[in-house]
Amino acid sequence: MTDLEARLEAIVRADPDLMTVLEGVRAEGVNDWLIFSGAVYQSVWNHLTGRPPGHGVKDFDVGYFDDDYGWDAEDAVIRRVAARFEEPLKSRVEVRNQRRVSEWFPQKFGQDWPPVAETAEALTRFVAPAFAVGVRLEADDRLTVAAPFGLDDVFAMVIRPNPTRPIAADWDRVIEKLVARWPELKVEQGG
Structure with a gap:
């Protein structure tokens, strides 16, 4: 475990809502799952800036992978995980089969999204x-960290476009919202 992974683990474990969601998803036995995106990187930013856990975190994105990627199968997992929580967390936990994303992403966002082979692969396209940081609470309480680009940008509070994909169509809107909540962010426009 690297120093940044150890720091991330301490931050995650100190966030009560994030830990509740990690424990709940783990209890459901969802296949190849990670909690990723805002719930993770925004927890780090809150810690670094002295904000309370949960500041600015609108949801908990749970990705999982299953070759049965029909809507009915995904909906069953969404409902099963949701039943694990009470409000206000229940409506903030968003579960998606990463194998299924390729079915709707091009129509919704106008960019190609070929199928992935595992949940962590989806992070490479964020x-x-x-x-692109995900965490999973293992059965033995270890925390697995998936971060294909590393953790330097997260801890430096740097946002830059993913160098391996086109800039997202809504990039400016995303950045504007984040900078409003964390004005300390450093935005780099180039890859």
Whole structure:
């Protein structure tokens, strides 16, 4: 485990809502799952800026992978996980089969999204390296960290476009919202 992974683990474990969601998803036995995106990187930013856990975190994105990627199968997992939580967390946990994303992403966002072979592979396609961080609470309480671009950008509070994909169509809107909540962010426009 690297120093940044150890720091991330301490931050995650100190966030009560994030830990509740990690424990709940783990209890459901979802296949190849990670909690990723805002719930993770924004927890780091809150810690670094002295904001309370949960500041600015609108949801908990749970990705999982299953070759049965029909809507009915995904909906069953969404409902099963949702039943694990009470409000206000229940409506903030968003579960998606990463194998199924390729079915709707091009129509919704106008960009290609070939199928992935595992949940962690989806992180390589996120719009910014800082966003591409996922965590999973294992059965033995270890925390697995998936971060294909590393954790440097997250801890440096740097947002830059993912160098391996086109800039997202809504890049400016995403950045504007984040900078409004964390004005300390450093935005780099180039890859």
